[in-house]
Amino acid sequence: MTTRNMEDYLETIWNLQHKKGYVKAKDIAERLEVSRPSVSGMIKKLSENSYILYEKYGGIVFTEKGKKLAQEIKRRHSLLVEFLKIIGVSEENAQTDACKLEHDVSPETITSLLGFVDFISLLPESSKWKENFQEYLKKSLLERSSNKKKNYKEKYWGRENKKI
Amino acid sequence: MTTRNMEDYLETIWNLQHKKGYVKAKDIAERLEVSRPSVSGMIKKLSENSYILYEKYGGIVFTEKGKKLAQEIKRRHSLLVEFLKIIGVSEENAQTDACKLEHDVSPETITSLLGFVDFISLLPESSKWKENFQEYLKKSLLERSSNKKKNYKEKYWGRENKKI
DNA sequence: ACAAATAGTTAGGCTTACCTAATAAAGATA
DNA sequence: TATCTTTATTAGGTAAGCCTAACTATTTGT
Structure with a gap:
C-alpha cells in the first residue's frame, strides 16, 4: 500500500x-x-x-x-481545486486544502464531485448561478461576523444535537 | 498542537x-x-x-x-456529511469520508462549504436543483461507463430553472 | 469475603516519518 | 590533475502511533 x-x-x-x-x-x-x-x-x-x-x-x-x-493523484488534486474555487475558496487556500484532502477522498466522492463540477460548468449563462451564490456567500459572511452570529449557531447546533 | x-x-x-x-x-x-x-x-x-x-x-x-x-471537530464532520450527501454520496461513504477529511479542511473552506449547504437549502422548491443534479449524476455515470459523450445542457437547464 | 471476571497499565518492539552530523561520490574548475 | 563544490548516502537518534504478552488493580458475584 x-x-x-x-x-x-x-x-x-x-x-x-x-x-x-x-x-x-x-x-x-x-x-x-x-x-x-x-x-x-x-x-x-x-x-x-x-x-x-x-x-x-x-x-x-x-x-x-x-x-x-501520480496522474491519479494529480487528477484528484485538480478536481478538488476546481471544486473549491467554485464554492468560493481562494486559489491559494484551494491549493493547500487540495494537497491535504486529495489523499482521503473515496472513489464515490470523486465521482460525485466530478459530476457536480461538470453540472455547474454546464449551466447556461442565463442561470447566473455563480453570481447568485457568490453574492449569497458575501452576504452571509457579513451577517455572520456581525449580529446574526448567535442565530446561526443555534440553528446549526440544534440540528446537530438531535442526531446524537 | x-x-x-x-x-x-x-x-x-x-x-x-x-x-x-x-x-x-x-x-x-x-x-x-x-x-x-x-x-x-x-x-x-x-x-x-x-x-x-x-x-x-x-x-x-x-x-x-x-x-x-471536540465540538469543533464534530461540527466539521457534520458539515462535510451534509455536503457530501447533497452532491450524491451515499450516507455510508459520506460518513467515512467525513471522518478522514474533517482533519484537513481550512477555516475558509469550512465557511464556503457552510455557505454552499445553506444556499442549496434555501433554493425555492420550484428550482428542482437537487432532482436535476441527481438525474444528471445518474446519467453521466451511465455515460461514463459506456464511454459516450453527450450534451445535457438543454435537457437539464431549460428555462424554468434559470432562477437557480 | 474472596475468587473470577473485567479493566487498565507496563514493558518491549515494530513502523513510518522526521532530523543532524559525518562521509562518500561525482562534477566543475584552476 | 588536484582540489573544491555540489549532491547524495549512512549512521544514529527522536517522535507518534501501533501491537502483544504479562502484570496489576478494581469490580462483581456467590
Missing part, C-alpha cells in the same frame, strides 16, 4: 518533471521542505515498490505503475 | 459520551478498533494536554478546552 507521504512525494516528482523536465533528489527536498536524507529514504522506498526508477546523480523517472498513480 | 489522531480520539469520546452517557477506555478501543494499551497511551496524552480529565476505572470527562475542540 501507498502511504499519504509516498503520494506526496510522487506528486512532487510529477510536478517537478513537468516544470523542469527532470527530477533531482535535491529539488524534491526543497519543494517539500524536508531534509535530503529524508528524500533519500523515500526514493529508496518508492524504488523498491517500483513506482520510480532512480540513478544516483542521474535523475528519477516514473515506471508505468508510478506514472499511473 | 493536536494531531489527527488526537482529534479522532476526542471525537470518539464525544460520540460515546452522547450515546452512552459515560466513556470508558475499553469502549474507545472497541470503537476505534485499536488495542487497549493504545487507548491508555492516548488518554495519558490527552490528559497531559488538558483536553480531558480521567480517573482509572472511573470515566473520562472533557475539560472546557477539550469540549470546545
Whole structure:
C-alpha cells in the first residue's frame, strides 16, 4: 500500500518533471521542505515498490505503475481545486486544502464531485448561478461576523444535537 | 498542537459520551478498533494536554478546552456529511469520508462549504436543483461507463430553472 | 469475603516519518 | 590533475502511533 507521504512525494516528482523536465533528489527536498536524507529514504522506498526508477546523480523517472498513480493523484488534486474555487475558496487556500484532502477522498466522492463540477460548468449563462451564490456567500459572511452570529449557531447546533 | 489522531480520539469520546452517557477506555478501543494499551497511551496524552480529565476505572470527562475542540471537530464532520450527501454520496461513504477529511479542511473552506449547504437549502422548491443534479449524476455515470459523450445542457437547464 | 471476571497499565518492539552530523561520490574548475 | 563544490548516502537518534504478552488493580458475584 501507498502511504499519504509516498503520494506526496510522487506528486512532487510529477510536478517537478513537468516544470523542469527532470527530477533531482535535491529539488524534491526543497519543494517539500524536508531534509535530503529524508528524500533519500523515500526514493529508496518508492524504488523498491517500483513506482520510480532512480540513478544516483542521474535523475528519477516514473515506471508505468508510478506514472499511473501520480496522474491519479494529480487528477484528484485538480478536481478538488476546481471544486473549491467554485464554492468560493481562494486559489491559494484551494491549493493547500487540495494537497491535504486529495489523499482521503473515496472513489464515490470523486465521482460525485466530478459530476457536480461538470453540472455547474454546464449551466447556461442565463442561470447566473455563480453570481447568485457568490453574492449569497458575501452576504452571509457579513451577517455572520456581525449580529446574526448567535442565530446561526443555534440553528446549526440544534440540528446537530438531535442526531446524537 | 493536536494531531489527527488526537482529534479522532476526542471525537470518539464525544460520540460515546452522547450515546452512552459515560466513556470508558475499553469502549474507545472497541470503537476505534485499536488495542487497549493504545487507548491508555492516548488518554495519558490527552490528559497531559488538558483536553480531558480521567480517573482509572472511573470515566473520562472533557475539560472546557477539550469540549470546545471536540465540538469543533464534530461540527466539521457534520458539515462535510451534509455536503457530501447533497452532491450524491451515499450516507455510508459520506460518513467515512467525513471522518478522514474533517482533519484537513481550512477555516475558509469550512465557511464556503457552510455557505454552499445553506444556499442549496434555501433554493425555492420550484428550482428542482437537487432532482436535476441527481438525474444528471445518474446519467453521466451511465455515460461514463459506456464511454459516450453527450450534451445535457438543454435537457437539464431549460428555462424554468434559470432562477437557480 | 474472596475468587473470577473485567479493566487498565507496563514493558518491549515494530513502523513510518522526521532530523543532524559525518562521509562518500561525482562534477566543475584552476 | 588536484582540489573544491555540489549532491547524495549512512549512521544514529527522536517522535507518534501501533501491537502483544504479562502484570496489576478494581469490580462483581456467590
